[in-house]
Amino acid sequence: MNERTLVLDVEDMTVTYRTEKGPLDTVRNVNLKIYAGEIYGLVGESGSGKTTLAHAVVRYLPANGFLRSGKICLSGTDLMSLSKMEMREIWGSRISMVHQDPSSSINPAIQIGEQIAEVARIHLGFSRKEARVRAVEMLNKVHMPDPEAVAKRYAHQLSGGMLQRVLIATALTTNPELLIMDEPTTALDVTTEAVILDLIKDLMEEYNTAVLYITHNLGVVARISNQVGVLYAGEIMEEGSITQVFKNNLHPYTRGLLGCVPRVDTNKRDISLKAIPGYIPRPDNLPRGCIFAPRCDLVEEACTVERPPLVEAEEGHLTACRRFEELKKIGNVVADTRAGGSKDDKLGDLVLEARNIKKYFTAAAGLSALWQRGRSVIKAVDDISIRMRRSFTMGIVGESGCGKTTLARCLIGLEEATSGEIELEGELLPYSVAKRPPEILKKMQMVFQNPDASLNPQHPAGSSVARPLILLRNLSRKEVGDKVKELFQAVNLPEEFIERLPHELSGGEKQRVAIARAFAADPALMICDEPISSLDVSVQASLMNLLVDLQESRGASYLFISHDLAAVRHLSDWIAVVYLGRLWEIGSAEDVFVPPYHPYTEALLSAIPIPDPDVKQETIRLRGSVPSAMDIPSGCRFHTRCPRKIGAICEQQEPPWQQRGNYHQIRCHIPIEELLEIQGEGLLKKSAGGGVIS
Amino acid sequence: MEDGKNMIRQAGVSPFSKLQPVFRRLLRYPMTLIGFAIVFFFIFIAVFGPTMAPYQYTEQNLPNKLQPPSEEYVFGTDQFGRDIFSRVIVGSRDVLMVAGSGTAMAVFFGMLLGLISGYRGGWFDEVIMRLMDVILSIPPLLLAMVILFSLGPSRLNVIIVVGFLYIPMVARVVRSVVLDLKTRQFVEAARLRGEGSFYILFREILPNIMPHLAVEASMRFSYSIFLVASLGFLGLGVQPPSPDWGLMVGEARTWFYQARWVLFFPAGAIALLVVGVGFMSDGLRRMLLPGGVSNE
Numbered sequence: 004m005n006e007r008t009l010v011l012d013v014e015d016m017t018v019t020y021r022t023e024k025g026p027l028d029t030v031r032n033v034n035l036k037i038y039a040g041e042i043y044g045l046v047g048e049s050g051s052g053k054t055t056l057a058h059a060v061v062r063y064l065p066a067n068g069f070l071r072s073g074k075i076c077l078s079g080t081d082l083m084s085l086s087k088m089e090m091r092e093i094w095g096s097r098i099s100m101v102h103q104d105p106s107s108s109i110n111p112a113i114q115i116g117e118q119i120a121e122v123a124r125i126h127l128g129f130s131r132k133e134a135r136v137r138a139v140e141m142l143n144k145v146h147m148p149d150p151e152a153v154a155k156r157y158a159h160q161l162s163g164g165m166l167q168r169v170l171i172a173t174a175l176t177t178n179p180e181l182l183i184m185d186e187p188t189t190a191l192d193v194t195t196e197a198v199i200l201d202l203i204k205d206l207m208e209e210y211n212t213a214v215l216y217i218t219h220n221l222g223v224v225a226r227i228s229n230q231v232g233v234l235y236a237g238e239i240m241e242e243g244s245i246t247q248v249f250k251n252n253l254h255p256y257t258r259g260l261l262g263c264v265p266r267v268d269t270n271k272r273d274i275s276l277k278a279i280p281g282y283i284p285r286p287d288n289l290p291r292g293c294i295f296a297p298r299c300d301l302v303e304e305a306c307t308v309e310r311p312p313l314v315e316a317e318e319g320h321l322t323a324c325r326r327f328e329e330l331k332k333i334g335n336v337v338a339d340t341r342a343g344g345s346k347d348d349k350l351g352d353l354v355l356e357a358r359n360i361k362k363y364f365t366a367a368a369g370l371s372a373l374w375q376r377g378r379s380v381i382k383a384v385d386d387i388s389i390r391m392r393r394s395f396t397m398g399i400v401g402e403s404g405c406g407k408t409t410l411a412r413c414l415i416g417l418e419e420a421t422s423g424e425i426e427l428e429g430e431l432l433p434y435s436v437a438k439r440p441p442e443i444l445k446k447m448q449m450v451f452q453n454p455d456a457s458l459n460p461q462h463p464a465g466s467s468v469a470r471p472l473i474l475l476r477n478l479s480r481k482e483v484g485d486k487v488k489e490l491f492q493a494v495n496l497p498e499e500f501i502e503r504l505p506h507e508l509s510g511g512e513k514q515r516v517a518i519a520r521a522f523a524a525d526p527a528l529m530i531c532d533e534p535i536s537s538l539d540v541s542v543q544a545s546l547m548n549l550l551v552d553l554q555e556s557r558g559a560s561y562l563f564i565s566h567d568l569a570a571v572r573h574l575s576d577w578i579a580v581v582y583l584g585r586l587w588e589i590g591s592a593e594d595v596f597v598p599p600y601h602p603y604t605e606a607l608l609s610a611i612p613i614p615d616p617d618v619k620q621e622t623i624r625l626r627g628s629v630p631s632a633m634d635i636p637s638g639c640r641f642h643t644r645c646p647r648k649i650g651a652i653c654e655q656q657e658p659p660w661q662q663r664g665n666y667h668q669i670r671c672h673i674p675i676e677e678l679l680e681i682q683g684e685g686l687l688k689k690s691a692g693g694g695v696i697s
Numbered sequence: 698m699e700d701g702k703n704m705i706r707q708a709g710v711s712p713f714s715k716l717q718p719v720f721r722r723l724l725r726y727p728m729t730l731i732g733f734a735i736v737f738f739f740i741f742i743a744v745f746g747p748t749m750a751p752y753q754y755t756e757q758n759l760p761n762k763l764q765p766p767s768e769e770y771v772f773g774t775d776q777f778g779r780d781i782f783s784r785v786i787v788g789s790r791d792v793l794m795v796a797g798s799g800t801a802m803a804v805f806f807g808m809l810l811g812l813i814s815g816y817r818g819g820w821f822d823e824v825i826m827r828l829m830d831v832i833l834s835i836p837p838l839l840l841a842m843v844i845l846f847s848l849g850p851s852r853l854n855v856i857i858v859v860g861f862l863y864i865p866m867v868a869r870v871v872r873s874v875v876l877d878l879k880t881r882q883f884v885e886a887a888r889l890r891g892e893g894s895f896y897i898l899f900r901e902i903l904p905n906i907m908p909h910l911a912v913e914a915s916m917r918f919s920y921s922i923f924l925v926a927s928l929g930f931l932g933l934g935v936q937p938p939s940p941d942w943g944l945m946v947g948e949a950r951t952w953f954y955q956a957r958w959v960l961f962f963p964a965g966a967i968a969l970l971v972v973g974v975g976f977m978s979d980g981l982r983r984m985l986l987p988g989g990v991s992n993e
Binding site: 415416417436437439441444447448449451452453456457458459460461462467470471474475517520524 | 885887
């Protein structure tokens, strides 16, 4: 890296929005340098101003936003001096953008190829024919299978991962100097994300493009970027190379963020996550001194007096903390170890046993279902059996569309299972929640994914928690009041929140209320369907800690569904791997995360973005996306994408369950010994001294 | 996407002033204010009109028939020498009452049908909705005429007809919102704690439909005014000598070439009220459903 060409040079940029309350500086005094062929990862929580910053850099702000100060140069061109018309020339040719949601960035009524060709015609002056050729060429570049055919298709015929490739192809058509990617993989499955990240990395080197990569996911940044900037409330807190920021970080906020992310080699018994207390300040209410001071555990009086500038602590490593010298000495402690939480191998009492659960949907609805019966059946869950024990967490992992949510909904009765038996504490349950008596409802509760939809916007938080107390526990009015207070305390919410309406709460607070509501019934089993997925990392960490604490104090069992394998690893005692409505591997968390594992588990694990640049993951990538549950592959359902397929047997025969140890089971044609041999020491190899916390 | 939502929430309104931004939005669109002003103006007239009217609306004065507007008769007189100004003022009561009651009826029954149909789903939903489609497929005026021919024209029957005709539209809007709401997780959480359908429908779902219902009601109201006036014009509504605006326009046709004011003022009143209600309903939509959810 001796001859680096500077592509984007942003100096002292401040972005201001005109609002009803007066001007608000949402991004302040940002300096940014991005070089050709390098990926600059900008990390920040929601509300940190990442997207505003990205849009400001290319002068693409909404009407009420403007640059109050600063200079932006793109390879020597001063963007600030250009008119709107001149900027339009630059957008799409010298600067491209890739957005988060691929389905809304592509016009559904125009063929894929035509959309790419259009860019080539307008910005490169190609003829129709040349542009068409270029489009196919670009699709080929992003490893699109059968590019000629894809070029003739429309957006709805492609999967999310393929659409994101199309967007990348479109963005690179003009060979831009700067590419801005705003959370391009956030909406995708981990397996697809991994493929797209590999692709981005390869292409950027090939095209020598400078990339501003925006994300909230530290693991993604660690995998893809060269330089990292950590944005907090509109200011850069720390900037440096990957190793500097991830291994020798010199800002408490960066440390805090890293401490929030669960690790794949430890779990709830070893460590509790270190959540950052408090909330990101709003731009109209910034603290006077260091903007992170109110949430910082290293704060001292001098921090609250004056805002510390971004200083160069080491070569190329900038930090906005005045105590960085001390941080250097403290070293990189990011997690609290938990004392005395060793797992006893004794299994608890059986709480729930589900046998051969099946859930088939018919694609037709209403009256037309009458004559469509039997046709187009979607086998969402196809013969799954699980057992849950007291005070124990079962994690369910798998890509989206594999049936994990449907399974949970069948167990709790929100969907009626097609067949199978659900037994709760020895009692056989009716399929539908409507047919279950209150004594059973009381024993099983659920925390939902989307905090915005899980509370009734018209009901105060307290009344949402009070209803289950009234209905399921027959408490008197006074007892209900006390109990609600107690529950709010248990989920660490102040008492005054009882009267608040959901729109007055943040996402994390809403989810706490939802957890309180679920615990109000004092259930034996809690189903958590992606309860933390839509929240920021720091909030995720505090909620995971809360779930662990509540499990300890109340002894509930959790069925924890998530696509975030690190979170599942952290919270679960057992893990079940689901693909296309079936289980493929089940075992204790420790067993599932080390070889031998099912090839599907292997692929999932190798796709986890790990926020540690020293962890070298093996690159096992899955082709394509999950097949439709209406058209399930024969034999082993995974054979169409399996990287370890051994031959015709996989296509013809259902694989057998293989047992290893007492509880670890794998369903594969490859014998366990052989799996152990090919998978070696595992995917999550570490280099010496690589940040393992014991 | 979640990220974007959070940003909006954080940069957005302070939590303690739920209504403040509503009014601010209201002020941003002057048309809305004009709409509300017009509607309140007519309501005021309907309430106090009869005491303000300079003449009895039935008071005939044949020597002064078909007089142009003057100081004595602000809007002129009709073929019987009755004061058009007084008649228009008193007539506002009929229009607002009949159209208002019809709308209320449509909204009430439409809401019930939409709620139950949307929540129950299955064959019940299918049957109700196809029935609604049948009503919707017949031109409303034609259907109204057929019903009124058989029931006989009267104020009450017009109310019933208006209510009946607009039930399907309200039901469809409500149903579509229910379909969205019933899969929300707060409804599922209610099912998980064993709430009955009644509680779920009226305590969990209904409060969240209210904004949609208000917008829908205001739209139906403007349609109703038009329908009531049309029926009056055709002689199927309120009977003479009532000062119904539609009826007045109908009667004025004969005299139009000699005395345009006989037609102009009642017709103008209808137009003004309909436009006012239209503006109001647009404004309500902007205020209550800022996400831009469109009613059909």
